[in-house]
Amino acid sequence: MEKRNLYLNNTPAEEAVKIYRKALEECVGVSYETIPVTEALNRVTKSAVYAKYCSPLYNSAAMDGVAVKAEITNLASEREPVELVIGENCQLIDTGDPIRPPCNAVIMAEDLVETPDPSRFRILASASPWQHVRPIGEDIVAGEMILPGGHRIRPVDIGVLIAGGVQKVEVVRRPLVAVIPTGSEIIEPGREPREGEIIESNSRMFENMVTEQEGLPFRLPPVPDDYGLLRQAILTAVREHDMVLVNAGSSAGMEDYTVHVLRELGQVIIHGVAIKPGKPVILAVVDGKPVIGLPGYPVSAFIGFQNFVIPVLDLYLGSNRQPAGRTEAVLSRRLISSLKYKEYVRVKIGKVDGKLIAAPLARGAGAAMSLVRADGFCVIDQNREGMEAGETVQVELFRSLSEIEHTVMVIGSHDLLLDVLSDLMPNLHPHMFLSSTHVGSMGGLMALRRGETHVAPIHLLDQKTGIYNRSYLEELFHEPVLLIKGVKRIQGLIVKKGNPLNIRGISDLPGRRYVNRQRGAGTRILFDYLLGENGLTPAQIDGYTHEASTHMAVAALVGSDGADAGMGIQSAAKAMDLDFLPIGAEEYDFALYPKALELPHIQAFLDVLKSQAFRMKLKEMGGYDTTGTGEQILIHGL
Ligand SMILES: Nc1nc2c(c(=O)[nH]1)N[C@H]1C(S)=C(S)[C@@H](COP(=O)(O)OP(=O)(O)OC[C@H]3O[C@@H](n4cnc5c(N)ncnc54)[C@H](O)[C@@H]3O)O[C@H]1N2
Numbered sequence: 001m002e003k004r005n006l007y008l009n010n011t012p013a014e015e016a017v018k019i020y021r022k023a024l025e026e027c028v029g030v031s032y033e034t035i036p037v038t039e040a041l042n043r044v045t046k047s048a049v050y051a052k053y054c055s056p057l058y059n060s061a062a063m064d065g066v067a068v069k070a071e072i073t074n075l076a077s078e079r080e081p082v083e084l085v086i087g088e089n090c091q092l093i094d095t096g097d098p099i100r101p102p103c104n105a106v107i108m109a110e111d112l113v114e115t116p117d118p119s120r121f122r123i124l125a126s127a128s129p130w131q132h133v134r135p136i137g138e139d140i141v142a143g144e145m146i147l148p149g150g151h152r153i154r155p156v157d158i159g160v161l162i163a164g165g166v167q168k169v170e171v172v173r174r175p176l177v178a179v180i181p182t183g184s185e186i187i188e189p190g191r192e193p194r195e196g197e198i199i200e201s202n203s204r205m206f207e208n209m210v211t212e213q214e215g216l217p218f219r220l221p222p223v224p225d226d227y228g229l230l231r232q233a234i235l236t237a238v239r240e241h242d243m244v245l246v247n248a249g250s251s252a253g254m255e256d257y258t259v260h261v262l263r264e265l266g267q268v269i270i271h272g273v274a275i276k277p278g279k280p281v282i283l284a285v286v287d288g289k290p291v292i293g294l295p296g297y298p299v300s301a302f303i304g305f306q307n308f309v310i311p312v313l314d315l316y317l318g319s320n321r322q323p324a325g326r327t328e329a330v331l332s333r334r335l336i337s338s339l340k341y342k343e344y345v346r347v348k349i350g351k352v353d354g355k356l357i358a359a360p361l362a363r364g365a366g367a368a369m370s371l372v373r374a375d376g377f378c379v380i381d382q383n384r385e386g387m388e389a390g391e392t393v394q395v396e397l398f399r400s401l402s403e404i405e406h407t408v409m410v411i412g413s414h415d416l417l418l419d420v421l422s423d424l425m426p427n428l429h430p431h432m433f434l435s436s437t438h439v440g441s442m443g444g445l446m447a448l449r450r451g452e453t454h455v456a457p458i459h460l461l462d463q464k465t466g467i468y469n470r471s472y473l474e475e476l477f478h479e480p481v482l483l484i485k486g487v488k489r490i491q492g493l494i495v496k497k498g499n500p501l502n503i504r505g506i507s508d509l510p511g512r513r514y515v516n517r518q519r520g521a522g523t524r525i526l527f528d529y530l531l532g533e534n535g536l537t538p539a540q541i542d543g544y545t546h547e548a549s550t551h552m553a554v555a556a557l558v559g560s561d562g563a564d565a566g567m568g569i570q571s572a573a574k575a576m577d578l579d580f581l582p583i584g585a586e587e588y589d590f591a592l593y594p595k596a597l598e599l600p601h602i603q604a605f606l607d608v609l610k611s612q613a614f615r616m617k618l619k620e621m622g623g624y625d626t627t628g629t630g631e632q633i634l635i636h637g638l
């Protein structure tokens with residue numbers, strides 16, 4: 001059964017949801033179950049819940065002391081105290097004890113004047129009726145409503161329900177959601193993956209998304225690309241669950257069977273939607289149950305879930321769950337998009353100069369890390385060809401705005417030490433964070449000038465003077481700007497372990513496969529400089545146009561035989577267990593505007609930079625010199 005599904009539709013997402021929900025109308029709805037109150041956290045009540053008992057159940061003392069009939073104290077004063085005798089006209093009681101007639105008031109122990117006889121006290125003031133008495137039902141009255149219907153049960157609600165004598169509660173039933181990973185190439189985690197194998201991870205994401213959305217997930221064993229096995233797995237899953245998610249095999253591959261199986265077993269309502277990533281989604285109904293095919297790429301899978309699984313879960317759960325937070329932000333870069341799709345671009349958000357800035361991240365559907373790193377989605381509507389830099393955009397948030405507002409934005413050249421800083425920030429300064437985006441040194445300085453970043457890490461060699469960074473700031477900025485000294489780091493050639501091609505330096509590169517850094521990266525500028533020094537031109541370097549955007553990406557390419565050599569830092573070579581030929585030390589510093597120093601999170605950043613913990617960690621990683629780290633040089637100062 002090897003045929004390709006070349007005819008995917010392109011239905012707009014909202015329309016697809018509407019059509020699908022309509023198709024499910026007859027067979028899917030909210031249902032209820034009765035569960036113990038003690039297990040009801042976060043569940044939603046079906047209808048109002050009423051108290052069975054009053055609380056307090058009886059008139060009770062609110063204070064420790066004695067219970068009296070208030071009227072007998074009426075004449076008490078400092079000059080003519082009234083005498084109380086335990087067991088005669090008063091009774092010793094503790095907080096919470098019942099107050100029985102004829103008593104109707106409590107006098108606090110502190111207001112009793114002791115006498116030589118321990119059973120006798122004097123009081124110097126009268127007590128008013130019902131003072132320090134909690135009347136029956138003060139808190140909860142039997143028959144009173146404790147919670148309305150459609151209410152999400154919180155810890156405090158559980159306490160009050162129990163106090164009011166309620167032990168069971170009727171709540172919305174959680175749908176049972178089967179998750180079936182598919183694909184002959186996928187392996188379970190725990191085994192070393194070989195070429196052609198992919199660690200099964202999407203079902204783990206789905207399981208937890210289902211839980212987060214209040215469904216009950218059941219992850220089923222992965223099914224290889226086999227029509228019969230897939231058919232059987234879907235049939236069984238449909239029988240035993242309310243809803244089934246089939247992952248991967250949703251698009252046009254020869255082994256993408258899902259849509260064929262679903263056509264045989266039921267009805268495919270939609271195949272192909274106008275969103276990106278996520279277009280090959282399948283929305284089907286089998287035996288009155290929703291079966292949704294989600295694409296294999298992790299980002300497509302995530303977006304498919306958000307757009308199509310959540311609206312179906314809403315049919316089972318009622319749609320009273322928390323909507324995602326939203327904010328407006330200013331787009332840092334121009335984004336081009338196709339009129340064919342509504343596109344979900346992952347963005348990092350930072351608050352710079354009082355403005356929220358959204359910086360787009362990698363857009364590939366396989367780039368799961370872009371989801372991890374993102375603070376939210378910026379959605380480009382289908383009817384737009386893109387959005388301009390500086391335009392105000394809507395962002396669906398993954399992270400709280402307060403966290404975003406306490407985050408140091410770092411845009412510029414990449415170094416592994418940024419991960420160290422980001423790891424240390426919240427440890428040394430609780431609730432302060434650092435987030436970095438890597439666009440090369442020049443890209444960082446441009447972002448700083450445009451007010452999109454607090455800090456720009458740079459390592460730019462002045463080829464005339466051999467001095468790092470200063471002259472670039474002097475030329476590019478006309479207002480005062482600070483250069484905070486970072487580290488001296490060893491740059492060199494990263495080559496395979498044992499250096500099998502016996503590369504000794506730049507002059508050995510012709511004839512070898514090189515991997516370069518992106519334009520504007522300090523490492524690339526250094527490489528160009530070194531090429532000149534060695535009498536070489538870019539045309540002589542095979543792979544000069546093969547670009548990677550971080551030191552680790554260069555090391556990963558060399559490690560996987562995608563290249564023979566690349567320039568980078570020693571720590572990247574060490575992290576990937578590769579050999580390293582040192583070429584020289586360069587200065588990796590941080591540029592920022594002096595006014596940023598007023599921000600508490602920038603102060604925290606400077607503190608972390610000078611911390612012992614930071615120095616120790618760099619020493620462990622190797623290839624860094626931290627003499628002078630944290631020193632400030634003001635450029636264009638008065
Ligand atoms: N000729 C065409 N090719 C593709 C099209 C198309 O329209 N025409 N669509 C592309 C788009 S867009 C997407 S999205 C993907 C969707 O692919 P499938 O849903 O068919 O999934 P696979 O091809 O089986 O896998 C894609 C990718 O994801 C990995 N994967 C799969 N399952 C898992 C899992 N459980 N955990 C982690 N990773 C998983 C899989 O190994 C592949 O790398 O198709 C494009 N192709």
Ligand code: MOO
Binds near residue numbers: 275278
């Ligand atoms: O729709 Mo696919 O999810 O663009 O990559």
